[in-house]
Amino acid sequence: MAPVTSFPLHPGVLDPRQREMAATRDGFGRGVVEAGERDARVVVLCADLAESTRSAWFRDRFPDRYIEVGVAEQNLAAVASGMAAEGLIPFITSYAAFSPGRNWEQIRTTIALNDQPVKVCGMHAGVSVGPDGATHQALEDIAIMRVIPNMTVVAPADAEEARKATAAAAAHPTPVYLRFAREKTPIVTLPETPFTIGKAYVVWEADGEHPVVLASTGTMLFIALEAAKALEASGVAVRVLHIPTVKPLDTATILDATRGARGVVSLEEHQVAGGLGSALAELFVQHQLLPMRFVGVQDRFGQSGKPDELFQEYHLTPRDVIEAVQALLAE
Amino acid sequence: MPYLTDGQRLRLERIAAEVRILLIEMLVAAGSGHTAGPLGMADIFTAFYFHILRHNPKDPLWEDRDRLILSNGHIVPVRYAAMALAGYFSREEALTLRQFGSRMQGHPERTVLPAVETTSGPLGEGLSQAAGMALAARIQGKRHRIYCITSDGEHDAGNTWEAVMFAGKYRLSNLTAIMDRNNIQINGMTEDVMPLEPLREKYEAFNWHVLEIDGHNMEEIVAAVEHAKAIYEKPTMIIAHTIPGRGVPEIEFDYRWHGKPPSREEAERFLRQLRTLADVVEAPQHE
Numbered sequence: 372m373a374p375v376t377s378f379p380l381h382p383g384v385l386d387p388r389q390r391e392m393a394a395t396r397d398g399f400g401r402g403v404v405e406a407g408e409r410d411a412r413v414v415v416l417c418a419d420l421a422e423s424t425r426s427a428w429f430r431d432r433f434p435d436r437y438i439e440v441g442v443a444e445q446n447l448a449a450v451a452s453g454m455a456a457e458g459l460i461p462f463i464t465s466y467a468a469f470s471p472g473r474n475w476e477q478i479r480t481t482i483a484l485n486d487q488p489v490k491v492c493g494m495h496a497g498v499s500v501g502p503d504g505a506t507h508q509a510l511e512d513i514a515i516m517r518v519i520p521n522m523t524v525v526a527p528a529d530a531e532e533a534r535k536a537t538a539a540a541a542a543h544p545t546p547v548y549l550r551f552a553r554e555k556t557p558i559v560t561l562p563e564t565p566f567t568i569g570k571a572y573v574v575w576e577a578d579g580e581h582p583v584v585l586a587s588t589g590t591m592l593f594i595a596l597e598a599a600k601a602l603e604a605s606g607v608a609v610r611v612l613h614i615p616t617v618k619p620l621d622t623a624t625i626l627d628a629t630r631g632a633r634g635v636v637s638l639e640e641h642q643v644a645g646g647l648g649s650a651l652a653e654l655f656v657q658h659q660l661l662p663m664r665f666v667g668v669q670d671r672f673g674q675s676g677k678p679d680e681l682f683q684e685y686h687l688t689p690r691d692v693i694e695a696v697q698a699l700l701a702e
Numbered sequence: 703m704p705y706l707t708d709g710q711r712l713r714l715e716r717i718a719a720e721v722r723i724l725l726i727e728m729l730v731a732a733g734s735g736h737t738a739g740p741l742g743m744a745d746i747f748t749a750f751y752f753h754i755l756r757h758n759p760k761d762p763l764w765e766d767r768d769r770l771i772l773s774n775g776h777i778v779p780v781r782y783a784a785m786a787l788a789g790y791f792s793r794e795e796a797l798t799l800r801q802f803g804s805r806m807q808g809h810p811e812r813t814v815l816p817a818v819e820t821t822s823g824p825l826g827e828g829l830s831q832a833a834g835m836a837l838a839a840r841i842q843g844k845r846h847r848i849y850c851i852t853s854d855g856e857h858d859a860g861n862t863w864e865a866v867m868f869a870g871k872y873r874l875s876n877l878t879a880i881m882d883r884n885n886i887q888i889n890g891m892t893e894d895v896m897p898l899e900p901l902r903e904k905y906e907a908f909n910w911h912v913l914e915i916d917g918h919n920m921e922e923i924v925a926a927v928e929h930a931k932a933i934y935e936k937p938t939m940i941i942a943h944t945i946p947g948r949g950v951p952e953i954e955f956d957y958r959w960h961g962k963p964p965s966r967e968e969a970e971r972f973l974r975q976l977r978t979l980a981d982v983v984e985a986p987q988h989e
């Protein structure tokens with residue numbers, strides 16, 4: 372068991388008694404207020420979801436820089452583009468199913484092609500939304516944002532990293548898509564843990580040679596670490612690679628961390644098609660052929676249920692990661 | 703001449719009270735979901751399932767049935783409650799709302815429960831689908847009617863107005879829409895979040911026939927729907943003025959009840975209030 376010193380982990384990762392939980396959307400709420408304090412150009416646009424997106428936290432602090440557009444996500448995106456054209460730094464907030472789900476073309480044309488540095492903040496991503504069901508569980512957002520040129524795509528691992536990513540996005544020159552979740556998940560990182568948009572991090576180093584690499588994005592990092600602990604206990608060498616920025620990929624770090632590996636298992640609370648696993652496969656077939664397995668949603672829609680029931684149903688648990696690793700090793 | 707006999711009206715009012723009771727039981731069992739909108743629409747859903755619709759709960763996909771499209775899918779618990787009492791499925795099944803494996807999905811899904819006609823939840827899409835159905839019915843010479851329930855909040859969405867324009871263009875007289883004009887959405891009162899008025903004039907300008915009713919008055923609900931059938935040249939919008947949370951005085955008009963369910967203690971209080979209300983409604987003299 373070897374966490375990496377350059378990426379300090381929260382003690383709760385190893386010790387359940389010290390575990391702290393928070394939703395990544397809460398990290399957004401804090402991060403966007405910090406960004407607003409640092410830079411008066413930061414504005415937040417809301418589409419009738421102030422509390423659940425946490426944009427209310429910004430509204431309460433900066434009422435004059437908070438804009439309510441109503442239930443109108445297409446207008447939300449294009450109005451933000453106009454505000455960015457006049458020099459502001461707009462963060463647009465809704466559920467990922469609607470933004471970027473409904474307003475994809477407005478984002479593509481008026482934000483990405485038009486090169487306006489709007490920050491698209493998609494909340495309630497993944498099946499962990501729970502009882503609201505399939506319509507509200509965005510599982511395609513990484514894919515549809517990743518294919519747009521000029522768009523940066525970031526899925527933070529926990530609330531702390533979400534805070535950093537939000538603040539960093541404000542200072543980032545390109546349009547950014549930030550992905551957040553509704554439910555509380557374990558805090559994995561600390562305030563001093565590094566985060567830079569565009570960087571990937573080895574967070575768990577194998578004892579043995581030719582490890583299996585678990586490459587995760589978003590809150591699946593905790594699942595990857597749980598699986599890594601169990602795998603190492605059973606004598607399998609694993610390395611955990613944390614890839615919060617799905618686009619652009621940190622190819623140098625990723626190729627370094629996977630060179631000589633037995634194989635790679637990707638983890639994401641997202642469709643397997645078009646997400647992180649796809650992005651990695653695109654990279655590996657060009658540079659170093661590696662066997663892969665994909666832990667993610669296998670071409671299905673979500674449904675109502677409790678988050679843990681849905682994680683079982685959609686095969687997103689540490690058990691599923693271990694099985695994927697075993698399948699790789701059996702090749 | 704009234705459209706309902708006293709007996710019919712009393713029967714509907716009594717069923718609406720039962721719909722509200724089942725709805726609260728469902729929400730508390732689910733532990734999540736929406737309270738205000740569904741309570742406010744209990745009378746209209748009751749009128750539809752127990753008087754207006756040509757439908758057959760034992761044969762939900764009967765070809766000639768009237769179509770009832772729910773655009774603002776988050777209020778579906780009240781639809782499930784009315785459907786359960788109408789015989790589409792059991793009360794017990796209604797009480798599995800939002801649970802894993804249930805047909806009572808948090809937002810309605812056609813592939814899971816075909817009788818809901820379409821999948822909704824993302825706002826602003828229902829009226830377009832209803833307009834498409836109405837046009838298709840006309841092209842195919844079908845006589846069934848298309849009803850679309852929509853909310854005031856989803857009139858923020860451009861998609862809604864695209865549908866309004868389309869239905870006006872094609873003079874979809876077999877389409878009747880009912881707007882839940884309860885004046886609330888998530889962030890507050892509609893006129894604060896995004897002013898919608900004048901709604902009547904907007905619809906009229908888009909070539910719709912417009913009626914305004916008290917959405918808790920059974921006679922007015924039924925009369926408006928009947929009246930719409932006689933409008934041959936236009937689709938009809940019935941603006942139903944409703945009270946969010948209707949039936950539970952302590953939460954009526956309060957937008958903060960948009961998206962949360964009652965706790966167990968609250969539910970017990972709500973149910974007492976609703977049962978008192980139900981008792982006030984006399985038993986029908988004749989069916």
Ligand SMILES: Cc1ncc(C[n+]2csc(CCOP(=O)(O)OP(=O)(O)O)c2C)c(N)n1
Nearest residue numbers: 419739823824825853854855886887888960
């Ligand atoms: C496209 C879309 N954007 C946002 C939401 C989130 N949402 C659900 S209900 C709602 C408020 C809509 O107002 P209304 O339908 O009038 O609500 P009610 O009267 O039932 O409180 C919002 C914004 C959604 N379901 N769909």
Ligand SMILES: [Mg+2]
Nearest residue numbers: 854855886887
């Ligand atoms: Mg409303």
